[in-house]
Amino acid sequence: MPIKPNFLERFAFYRLNAGPAPMLDLGGALAYQVVSTAVQLNIFNLLAEASATPAELTQRLNSHLRGTQRLLEALRAIGYVDVNNGRYHNTSMTQKWFLDSDSLDIVSGTKCWDLFLRELWPQAGDVVMSGKRPYDFYEFVTQDPAISDAFQQMMVGNANISGPEIIKKIGLPQQAGRLLDVGGGHGVFTVLFCEAYPDLHATVIDSEMALKTAERHVSTHKLDQRIELYAGDFWQLDWGTNHDLILLFNVLHHFDIPTNEKLLAKANAALIPGGKVAILEQVEGDVFGSASEALVRLIGFMYYLFADGRIFSDAELTSMLTHAGFNGIKDQKLSKVPGHSLVTAVA
Ligand SMILES: C[S@@+](CC[C@H](N)C(=O)[O-])C[C@H]1O[C@@H](n2cnc3c(N)ncnc32)[C@H](O)[C@@H]1O
Structure with missing residues (x-):
């Protein structure tokens, strides 16, 4: 151990x-x-x-x-x-x-950690003192295709572990036709949804570099005809309309509350009436053990260091959704990834 x-x-x-x-x-x-x-x-x-x-x-x-x-x-x-x-x-x-390939990819995690420890962590004191960062985290991770792929692969394990339970808990109607995965990176959540719902067509939005990892997963699962990869900045891109489900998985922790409310309002406008947004985030409090609690706090500091991000509480996620005009908010815990919440809400 x-x-x-x-x-x-x-x-x-x-x-x-x-x-x-x-x-x-x-x-x-x-x-x-x-x-x-x-x-x-x-x-x-x-x-x-x-x-x-x-x-x-x-x-x-x-x-x-x-x-x-x-x-x-x-x-x-x-x-x-x-x-x-x-x-x-x-x-x-x-x-x-x-x-074991279907568990967490800690080899990719180690590659990223090495780089973060060498290049970003030494700046932590300056960032805390000034509140400013001399880097943009996503420019940093996309400067090298191998690092970008390792960063995306590091998150794939989490998607494989939590994906089946998330799909069950969201309970999309069988006839659902359109899914949008915002900041979907590696695309694995979308792949799992499309495999579970044969009529579903999906779009994954992320940077061109991040989507190179998604391209591999989509083509391995022969879903090129049903999953579109849409490269660009999700603030600038048109998200279209009439989506049945929009995923915002591990994205909100990059932003503050007012910014997230704008992002959620954009999601609300892109859904069909009655469509759902689903948020997956690590949350404060309600963690089952002291080691997990420490990890949540340490990772929370890392989000701050990298991108002025933070971990929210369930109450804050609910409040942001309400401000963005959603109702029917449902907050569910996931057995395979303790410390995370799956929060869904209806447009
Ligand atoms: C922490 S990752 C989460 C990936 C995936 N949704 C998951 O849960 O495993 C956040 C993703 O958001 C993307 N992202 C962040 N800001 C973005 C922006 N402005 N436009 C497009 N993608 C962005 C990043 O490239 C990254 O792939």
């Missing part, structure tokens, strides 16, 4: 304050670097092909023996690999979260 104190250590660090608990955060930074190094060197994939002694892995990697040994030992200490009779293998955690 990622650095995991045992019962006595937890008691000493957290209850008695007898040891320097902040060292765990410093160690967490080292743990991340060790995992990122393993990803860069493709170690988890090599161990998935066959378990290996350090010497065998050194040969396969054409690496330095002592370095390979030290890296494997560090990975073992934080639960990413284990050793049996001198042979290292991936743990089930590594297998599930790094290698």
